[in-house]
Amino acid sequence: MSPVGGSGHDEWLLALIPQDTGVTTADLLRLSGLSRPTLTDLLARLRAEGAVLSEPAVPSGRRGRPAQRWRRPPPRGMFAAIALTRDDVRVRVADGSDQAVAERERPMNVTLDVRGALDCGLRLLHESLAELDRYEDSLTALVLGLPCPVGGDGDPQARGMMPGWVGVRPGEWLRHRLPGVRITVENDANLAAFGELTEGAGRGRSDLIYIKLAAGLGAALVVGGRLYRGATGLAGELGHVQINEMGHPCVCGARGCLAMEQYVAASHATGRPGPSAILDLFRRCDAGDAAAGRVLGHIGGLLGEQLGVLADMLDPECVVISTDDVPPHPAVLAGIRGGIRRTALPVVSDLPVIASTLGVRAEAIGGIALARAASHRHTD
Ligand SMILES: [Zn+2]
Incomplete structure (x- = not known):
């Protein structure tokens, strides 16, 4: 029993292999981006360890070795x-x-x-x-x-x-x-x-940016089917990217951080300093308050501009947006898409921005x- 801070090296490949339906080797080649010899070696090792099971896929009618379908046995305990x-x-x-x-x-x-x-x-x-x-x-x-x-x-x-x-x-x-x-x-x-990747809006994808916009701003990166934690586990602190050097002081010691500028915009618009300001804007917008809609568009736009830069660097398949226990408001999603279009290369500027399906x-x-x-x- 060893205490572990991160996770096993194979988690990213196992995450691509459903327990119930399984996937074919061809699916895994596409999803993992690995070369066939590397993937074959890795699967053989995982099978020997009992971490994956293989069975012949439905016969294709072609000659040669039958295609394999891989699935995970339910872990014990x-x-x-x-x-x-x-x-x-x-x-x-x-x-x-x-x-x-x-x-x-x-x-x-x-x-x-x-x-x-x-x-x-x-x-x-x-x-x-x-x-x-x-x-x-x-x-x-x-x-x-x-x-x-x-x-x-x-x-x-x-x-x-x-x-x-x-x-x-x-x-x-x-x-x-x-x-x-x-x-x-x-x-x-x-x-x-990881939840959205395995059971939610990101199922079947291997490269995504996850954003939680609620009381604060959280972000996480999935690259090549695995969580990207960075060299020291700190990757994904998008909320503290400085977007305005003359902006409001932030808890991190800097000024004008993305999360702080969004928070201040929401609090000013609603007169409700506190974590519920953005959700209050959702309610006002639904009640026909056009000003609330514009603020949501602005808040989404600030985030989208940073996502556009990230999209240029990472070329993800999608961005998954969560706003806690309510679905992301269309006005904030539109703002995010607009921000991405302003800063991303034209070839990636139509990046799908989709709502979380698992929420809180x-x-x-x-x-x-x-x-x-x-x-x-x-x-x-
Ligand atoms: Zn900060």
Whole structure:
């Protein structure tokens, strides 16, 4: 049992292989971008380890070796995700094939009350296991999602963002309380992106940008079917890109960060300083307030201009937008598309901008998927 901050190296390929329907080798060549010899070697190793199963695909009628279809066996044991977002604690527990699933959620100021949030997560975990008539010792792996960058060692990088979390080691805290359970700590946007990739709006894709625009701005990158975490686990901090050097001071110490400029625009327009300002704009726009629509377009446009730059560099298949527990408003999506068109090369400026299908459940669903994908080496 080794504590792991990141995930197994093969998670990205396993994420492309559904448990139920499976995929053909040709599908995997296309989705992974790997060469045939590299993919063949990797699949042979994963099959030898019991992480994937192969069977002949439906006969094509052609001569030669029959095509193979690959699928994942359901992993053994129970898997859990504790997703801490800025304003709630959400827990999901599932077995290896989603036959038994339980979920719990509590509103809570996670940013201010570190210990309370972790205690609450553990309590909801035990309630969820009890609902399924399972015990703690059935847990194989748990993924904890945090609303701040997470370093390669699994520790939150909270300085300048969530002062109450500086120096806290939630992975160690959980390992102490759940001995024998493999614990992984991950940024919440990364979990949500993995959820959308495996079970949501990004299913079947291999390159996407995930954006969560709610109380703050979270971003995550999926490149070649795998989460791109960067050299030290900090990739995806799009919210702190400076877009106005004379702009408003930000919690990170800089001025005019994208997330802060969006927040200030929403707060000024609604007179409601607070995390609900953008959702309030959604409501006003739906009620026919044209000014609210223009502000949403502006907020989306600021984001879209940065996404256009990213799109030029990464050439993704789509951008998935989540606005928490409500669907993204058409005015904000239109603003994002307009911003992308202003800054991206013409050949990538029609990049599809699509709504999340999992919403607030994306982090917990992604956490379970990540726990399963990374667990195959540890369950034999
Ligand atoms: Zn900032």
